[in-house]
Amino acid sequence: xxxxxxxxxxxxxxxxxxxxxxxxxxxxxxxxxxxxxxxxxxxxxxxxxxxxxxxxxxxxxxxxxxxxxxxxxxxxxxxxxxxxxxxxxxxxxxxxxxxxxxxxxxxxxxxxxxxxxxxxxxxxxxxxxxxxxxxxxxxxxxxxxxxxxxxxxxxxxxxxxxxxxxxxxxxxxxxxxxxxxxxxxxxxxxxxxxxxxxxxxxxxxxxxxxxxxxxxxxxxxxxxxxxxxxxxxxxxxxxxxxxxx
Amino acid sequence: xxxxxxxxxxxxxxxxxxxxxxxxxxxxxxxxxxxxxxxxxxxxxxxxxxxxxxxxxxxxxxxxxxxxxxxxxxxxxxxxxxxxxxxxxxxxxxxxxxxxxxxxxxxxxxxxxxxxxxxxxxxxxxxxxxxxxxxxxxxxxxxxxxxxxxxxxxxxxxxxxxxxxxxxxxxxxxxxxxxxxxxxxxxxxxxxxxxxxxxxxxxxxxxxxxxxxxxxxxxxxxxxxxxxxxxxxxxxxxxxxxxxxxxxxxxxxxxxxxxxxxxxxxxxxxxxxxxxxxxxxxxxxxxxxxxxxxxxxxxxxxxxxxxxxxxxxxxxxxxxxxxxxxxxxxxxxxxxxxxxxxxxxxxxxxxxxxxxxxxxxxxxxxxxxxxxxxxxxxxxxxxxxxxxxxxxxxxxxxxxxxxxxxxxxxxxxxxxxxxxxxxxxxx
Numbered sequence: 001x002x003x004x005x006x007x008x009x010x011x012x013x014x015x016x017x018x019x020x021x022x023x024x025x026x027x028x029x030x031x032x033x034x035x036x037x038x039x040x041x042x043x044x045x046x047x048x049x050x051x052x053x054x055x056x057x058x059x060x061x062x063x064x065x066x067x068x069x070x071x072x073x074x075x076x077x078x079x080x081x082x083x084x085x086x087x088x089x090x091x092x093x094x095x096x097x098x099x100x101x102x103x104x105x106x107x108x109x110x111x112x113x114x115x116x117x118x119x120x121x122x123x124x125x126x127x128x129x130x131x132x133x134x135x136x137x138x139x140x141x142x143x144x145x146x147x148x149x150x151x152x153x154x155x156x157x158x159x160x161x162x163x164x165x166x167x168x169x170x171x172x173x174x175x176x177x178x179x180x181x182x183x184x185x186x187x188x189x190x191x192x193x194x195x196x197x198x199x200x201x202x203x204x205x206x207x208x209x210x211x212x213x214x215x216x217x218x219x220x221x222x223x224x225x226x227x228x229x230x231x232x233x234x235x236x237x238x239x240x241x242x243x244x245x
Numbered sequence: 246x247x248x249x250x251x252x253x254x255x256x257x258x259x260x261x262x263x264x265x266x267x268x269x270x271x272x273x274x275x276x277x278x279x280x281x282x283x284x285x286x287x288x289x290x291x292x293x294x295x296x297x298x299x300x301x302x303x304x305x306x307x308x309x310x311x312x313x314x315x316x317x318x319x320x321x322x323x324x325x326x327x328x329x330x331x332x333x334x335x336x337x338x339x340x341x342x343x344x345x346x347x348x349x350x351x352x353x354x355x356x357x358x359x360x361x362x363x364x365x366x367x368x369x370x371x372x373x374x375x376x377x378x379x380x381x382x383x384x385x386x387x388x389x390x391x392x393x394x395x396x397x398x399x400x401x402x403x404x405x406x407x408x409x410x411x412x413x414x415x416x417x418x419x420x421x422x423x424x425x426x427x428x429x430x431x432x433x434x435x436x437x438x439x440x441x442x443x444x445x446x447x448x449x450x451x452x453x454x455x456x457x458x459x460x461x462x463x464x465x466x467x468x469x470x471x472x473x474x475x476x477x478x479x480x481x482x483x484x485x486x487x488x489x490x491x492x493x494x495x496x497x498x499x500x501x502x503x504x505x506x507x508x509x510x511x512x513x514x515x516x517x518x519x520x521x522x523x524x525x526x527x528x529x530x531x532x533x534x535x536x537x538x539x540x541x542x543x544x545x546x547x548x549x550x551x552x553x554x555x556x557x558x559x560x561x562x563x564x565x566x567x568x569x570x571x572x573x574x575x576x577x578x579x580x581x582x583x584x585x586x587x588x589x590x591x592x593x594x595x596x597x598x599x600x601x602x603x604x605x606x607x608x609x610x611x612x613x614x615x616x617x618x619x620x621x622x623x624x625x626x627x628x629x630x631x632x633x634x635x636x637x638x639x640x641x642x643x644x645x646x647x648x649x650x651x652x653x654x655x656x657x658x659x660x661x662x663x664x665x666x667x668x669x670x671x672x
Contacts, residue, residue, distance in 0.1 A: 049593050053585065073592035074601075082593075089590040093608030099594070102604070106595025138608070155594065 019220035080162030182208035438640030453479030550580035
């Protein structure tokens with residue numbers, strides 16, 4: 001899947017947050033978007049996924065040559081786009097396994113073999129070291145911060161999207177968990193030849209990953225682009241050197 | 246009695262009742278065309294064909310009914326050996342209620358009742374009963390008197406349906422008595438059609454160390470007015486009232502329940518959940534009273550609502566009266582619109598907006614459905630609600646399937662409610 005974002009402007013309640021972003025993610029490419037708090041990274045991610053409160057006032061979100069700006073989130077998910085939420089929602093009474101099964105059926109548009117699916121759930125739960133398991137638990141309810149992030153990666157592994165936007169997969173994780181999450185993202189991404197866009201503030205998780213492209217976002221715009229040397233520059237100079245560019 | 250006089254008297258009476266302290270009831274109550282419906286009593290139509298309805302509904306519901314009642318008569322199967330239908334004049338219920346003046350509307354229904362359904366579960370007997378009520382065009386006032394004997398147990402399902410062509414009234418009245426060490430689960434599912442006005446009235450008294458759980462599911466009827474009173478009157482007795490309200494279109498639900506702790510170490514729970522769609526309105530009142538005698542007792546009232554559409558409305562009014570200082574008593578209320586972020590989250594995983602809403606609603610009510618011990622009834626309720634959330638229609642039986650419902654949620658018992666609720670006090 002190829003994603004092409006052209007001059008994207010996004011507003012919420014008439015306040016412009018994303019102010020003309022251009023971003024190109026080709027099939028299987030690994031991109032990182034970094035930036036200070038409030039720079040519009042999460043808004044960009046939600047706009048790509050189709051959040052109903054966000055208004056695209058200008059520009060295009062093109063997937064495989066088709067502008068998807070008018071599609072609802074479920075249709076984008078069915079195309080193969082996945083958003084890992086920074087703060088996954090807790091939904092009372094909705095069983096996690098049932099949710100996963102329904103989601104899988106929705107995105108694959110067909111029946112899912114329950115035994116095979118449960119085997120996959122079990123395997124990825126172990127790989128991600130979700131020690132309390134997920135069977136019998138409501139969706140994200142009572143999950144620790146780390147469990148929530150791991151549960152998002154579990155969904156990524158099971159739903160097998162073509163393009164995944166991961167919004168701060170490392171926030172709230174301890175150092176061991178960051179490594180587990182990063183390694184699993186690498187494995188899933190490589191197996192599925194998945195396009196990846198990882199949004200993060202810090203370079204710790206990136207020390208376990210090999211992104212090809214790095215973008216720095218400040219005040220709703222991409223102000224710098226390059227390869228991993230940009231991460232090193234950020235580590236040394238912080239975001240201040242990019243503000244006002 | 247003149248309709249106007251009746252309404253005026255009823256309103257005057259309701260003003261003095263603790264659970265009737267606001268004007269909302271008045272507004273909807275007056276809107277009920279009681280006189281018009283009462284006039285139909287004498288003009289009951291003979292053209293009703295209840296057999297067809299029974300067969301159709303019975304098969305679809307996958308539940309064999311022990312007895313079926315409709316406006317023109319009843320069919321009582323051999324399995325219903327604990328049920329007797331008595332002529333109304335043999336009962337003194339009307340006199341007691343009218344004299345006490347407890348409920349004028351109940352008295353109104355009494356005035357038009359013809360029969361009383363008497364259910365007696367003898368000492369030590371375990372019984373299961375399934376009753377179906379079909380409201381046809383003529384009014385169907387039903388009086389059910391239930392006595393669960395010492396050490397006896399009863400699991401009862403009452404399914405209220407209707408098949409009408411014009412406006413009609415269904416009255417469902419219960420008087421339940423639980424003797425010592427008895428236990429009962431009574432599941433009351435209202436799934437009447439859009440022509441039907443539903444009036445419910447229930448009163449229960451629970452003796453020493455006995456347990457009563459009543460699950461009310463209000464799904465049907467254009468207007469529902471229900472008043473329930475459960476008196477946990479015996480030492481270490483337990484009373485649990487669960488109310489699940491699912492409202493769509495222009496349905497109006499007016500539900501007020503009163504739980505009373507009137508004995509030492511008694512436990513009373515009232516939990517209500519309302520799902521509000523379209524332009525429906527719900528007035529939900531939960532009133533708990535603990536008498537002076539009820540030392541070491543516990544009382545819990547919890548009301549929660551979820552608003553699916555912006556034009557739906559709910560007034561949730563929990564209240565308590567506590568007459569003994571050595572008790573644990575809590576009430577709470579929370580209502581919110583359906584969470585937009587939750588819908589987006591579910592849609593981002595491929596669910597359509599409707600599917601996402603259904604998931605959220607199912608999650609919201611799954612705990613309440615889980616309180617129904619009768620598994621088949623649980624399936625019926627889940628399927629009917631699922632259909633309603635999907636189509637906004639009610640009053641018919643959809644294909645019974647729980648495929649899209651989330652029944653894996655934990656079943657919460659009253660004991661665990663108390664445990665969780667009081668843990669901040671170090672328990």
